[in-house]
Amino acid sequence: MLLAGRVGLISGAGSGLGRSTALLFAQEGAAVVVADIAEDRGLETVSMIRENGNRAVAVSGDVSRERDTQQMVAMAITTFGRLDILANYAGISHDVPLTEINDEAFYRVMDTNLKGVLFLAKHAIPKMVASGGGSIINIGSAVALRARQNMPLYVASKGAVVAVTRSMALDYAADNIRVNCICPTATETPMIRARYASMRDGEKVFQDNLATIPMGRLGRPEDIANVALFLACDLSAYVTGHTLIVDGGSLAGTKAL
Ligand SMILES: NC(=O)c1ccc[n+]([C@@H]2O[C@H](COP(=O)([O-])OP(=O)(O)OC[C@H]3O[C@@H](n4cnc5c(N)ncnc54)[C@H](O)[C@@H]3O)[C@@H](O)[C@H]2O)c1
Numbered sequence: 001m002l003l004a005g006r007v008g009l010i011s012g013a014g015s016g017l018g019r020s021t022a023l024l025f026a027q028e029g030a031a032v033v034v035a036d037i038a039e040d041r042g043l044e045t046v047s048m049i050r051e052n053g054n055r056a057v058a059v060s061g062d063v064s065r066e067r068d069t070q071q072m073v074a075m076a077i078t079t080f081g082r083l084d085i086l087a088n089y090a091g092i093s094h095d096v097p098l099t100e101i102n103d104e105a106f107y108r109v110m111d112t113n114l115k116g117v118l119f120l121a122k123h124a125i126p127k128m129v130a131s132g133g134g135s136i137i138n139i140g141s142a143v144a145l146r147a148r149q150n151m152p153l154y155v156a157s158k159g160a161v162v163a164v165t166r167s168m169a170l171d172y173a174a175d176n177i178r179v180n181c182i183c184p185t186a187t188e189t190p191m192i193r194a195r196y197a198s199m200r201d202g203e204k205v206f207q208d209n210l211a212t213i214p215m216g217r218l219g220r221p222e223d224i225a226n227v228a229l230f231l232a233c234d235l236s237a238y239v240t241g242h243t244l245i246v247d248g249g250s251l252a253g254t255k256a257l
Contacts, residue, residue, distance in 0.1 A: 002234075008232065011088050014038045021221075022056070046058045117164065141158040141183055144159040145245065162243050178240035187223065224246055
């Protein structure tokens with residue numbers, strides 16, 4: 001098992017990519033702290049992990065509030081005694097053109113997608129130092145590297161996550177803390193289904209997007225979880241400050257026009 005004896009805190013683990021990663025980490029021997037704003041979904045993930053005979057605990061909270069991020073980290077220490085892995089999945093999408101954004105949306109998106117990453121790391125790092133090191137995995141997005149139309153706030157928040165991954169990697173490499181980022185493209189989760197469903201011509205947009213993926217399918221949550229496992233475990237011991245694109249080849253180039 002690749003994560004035997006490790007303790008991982010996963011934000012947004014009540015759904016989608018975070019849940020899939022939580023299940024895989026637990027299967028690989030980690031004790032998992034499932035952190036999510038939706039308490040019922042977090043508890044559901046914990047039940048799934050425990051049904052498989054593995055260890056997990058839920059903590060409900062909002063990553064955009066510093067006190068909640070502190071409590072998430074504290075839960076790892078009080079329940080399992082250490083913290084080795086932080087995976088920052090909690091995030092929200094926002095499909096609104098620049099001319100229609102407002103103050104409230106700006107802070108909601110930035111506070112969830114960026115502030116949450118920063119403050120969870122702020123509180124996790126001292127605990128990781130005490131555990132002899134660790135791995136932080138941030139979830140950016142392919143749109144941080146090649147923008148998609150009409151989602152400037154989301155693009156900005158994920159671009160910042162990519163940038164701060166390098167900054168954090170630099171600052172804590174000497175403490176044996178690695179910090180990497182995964183940039184997925186459209187992956188089959190409730191978030192992506194809700195996104196297309198909210199559009200007037202959602203089915204057409206979906207088909208158009210599908211046509212841009214050389215591998216001809218959306219990502220699956222396990223595609224992301226497997227990469228997160230690699231970044232969490234010792235197989236990636238010399239990898240830090242890296243952004244790993246998981247997109248079925250979408251950013252490799254465009255098809256002939
Ligand atoms: N699904 C995709 O296609 C895709 C593509 C690129 C990047 N991403 C990123 O991957 C991450 C996970 O996405 P997903 O598709 O699994 O989404 P999802 O909506 O299925 O899951 C996100 C989880 O985060 C939780 N959450 C939201 N706001 C929170 C907050 N303030 N505090 C704590 N928890 C909160 C939600 O309750 C939910 O359980 C997000 O950061 C998203 O931006 C997703």
